[in-house]
Amino acid sequence: MKTFLDDNGGLHWEIYYWIGHQATLDKKACSAIHAVNLRNYLGAECRTIREEMGDESEEFSQVFDNEISYIEGGSASGFYTVEDTQYITRLYRIYGKKNIRLEPMPLKASSLDPRFVYLLDNGLEIYIWRGSQATLSGTTKARLFAEKINKNERKGKAEIILPTDEQETPEFWEVLGGQPEEIKPCVPDDFQTPKPKLYKVGLGLGYLELPQINYKICVEHKKRPKVDLIPEMRLLQSLLDTKSVYILDCHTDVFIWIGRKSSRLVRAAALKLGQELCGMLHRPKHSVVIRNLEGTECQVFKSKFRNWDDVLKVDYTRNAESVAQPSNLSGKVKKDAEKKDQMKADLTALFLPRQPPMAVSEAEQLMEEWNEDLDGMEGFVLEGKKFARLPEEEFGHFHTEDCYVFLCRYWIPVERDDEEEHQKSKKRKVNADGEQDDEDEEEEEKQPEEDFQCVVYFWQGREASNMGWLTFTFSLQKKFESLFPGKLEVVRMTQQQENAKFLSHFKRKFIIHKGKRKTRDVGLQPSLYHVRTNGSALCTRCIQVNTDCSLLNSEFCFILKVPFESIDNQGIVYTWVGRAADPDEAKLAEEIMNHMFDDTYSKQVINEGEEPENFFWVGIGGQKPYDEDAEYMKYSRLFRCSNEKGYFSVSEKCSDFCQDDLADDDIMLLDNGKEVYMWVGTQTSQVEIKLSLKACQVYIQHMRAKDSEHPRKLRLVRKGNEPHAFTRCFHAWGAFRKPPS
Known part of the structure; x- marks a missing residue:
């Protein structure tokens, strides 16, 4: 805190709070809170100023006479820290006809037997290995058991891999210490695992008691008369008392079960006894002592008991x-x-605020940075069955029935370590004239300062065939991979779903024509183009729409080409500027018009209300009513309701959504500020419809509480019957895309 007097003798303060690079989150929050409390205590009108290590302001540095030094160290965080769970790698052999049983085996490849199925637990990777002579039912049981382990113990983070004999991955053999030359039977035919022994740990008169529990029960045998009762060894969950501690000796593994209401002294004694049990008695080297708390038992321990969390038979x-x-x-x-x-449902997206539009200055800065990194761009277009080079004057012109490929080369600066740069500066020699030695200059010139990366953008129009992508992958892509090995990235895009970095290279002059490239200027029909920005200046497109006056809007700019009937490739082009259109967008529309058409066309910029009757209204098909505002652009949001994750979830599309984002097998919610449309595809299930209706009602209630001035109404719309209030939220709405051949 810095205190000073103003001209009138009043006290004023400057309150800073400084944050180190390695400061924890709780310290950052506390420093800000205490700074605000100090300001409130003093009654100061100043604001608290945040300063970060290495980026201090000049005012803050002057308080310390520009002599700031950093001291390493500090106290630990007050928050509880969660460490990553450490898993023990184990190998189990699966056997048993009725109930699945697991026998721990030594962690080596020689433990594999072609007659059995094995489960290799490697933490977040669970392998199910099936021998060449193993049964399919054993594999199914092992996979279900692995699913249980993943769900209950790994929280769904583990990956279950099913390699078969002779199809194992190198990672699988690496865990087992290397691939053997041959996998031979290693388990004796008369092999029998020792029966588990259950002990109860108790306190006697000054000493520990470890009595063995006899869990033999008499059961009716299916193949014998009911009167013939046969005692069988069956471990049941009911044998475990929550006030006690038990030791289950399975020969290869020793399990310690701790009841939640057991005493602390008995727990400690049981852990010690379990370790001594493995030391005193003969046990394999791969045997371990496993601790299980009541309610959090591991799946291997549960498998020792009958009908404990078993899979449905x-x-x-x-x-x-x-x-x-x-x-x-x-x-x-x-x-x-x-x-x-x-089922659980994820409706988080409905309660998140709408994505704010990107500022024009920020978009221009991004555009400038991406174009600075661009070293060169080459374009190709599919003509017939081959890709031909695209002339540079056609860059930025796309057609709905064509496929384009752009090869972009980007410079990537090479990052050097500060220590390496410091050592190099020490080695520099300076001669008597104060100039750098020539040897150092040559050495610096040899050091590469920049590297490069090549990105291939494949663009496909809405009406183009998938043959363009197949032709590219089998021809042009292979040539690029041979020219730039290890430095090539392929990005596939469809119309109006382009990459933002790709759009920036055309500097907002991204034009989409109907039809094919070769037939663009053929014909004497008028054509209308709509210039629109979706959420960011980077997402500005000029798309050809139907030549219909009802598509005009007073807040947008349109380009209308009216060809002369008697003269080819000549006519008049209008840039129509709505009365409420953005001035920068109007200027951009005029630039696009000059970019699209040569001097053979007469060009004219007209404002709304000044249209010439003879050409404009005749060319656009007659004067009709059209929208005079675009308030929906401030509120439009598109949500997708789907069950593809295994449960019902709602996700929001980006602000640059298009008609092709409407998934035919899901439910879409469109908010335009006045209505919330529930769009139903033709392949949507009844379950999704019911859940989406509930989600839509929840969203409307939420928006009513958040934005009471704009209450929404629910509207139901089916695919193919969309009203104008729905379609105008999409740039260049047209016929739905048919599955490409």
């Missing part, structure tokens, strides 16, 4: 009639189905 011997009969199994299936119907 499927009996393939039952017919349709027996399945239709009511039974306990059918009731269980019905309950599981009801639980699955309670």
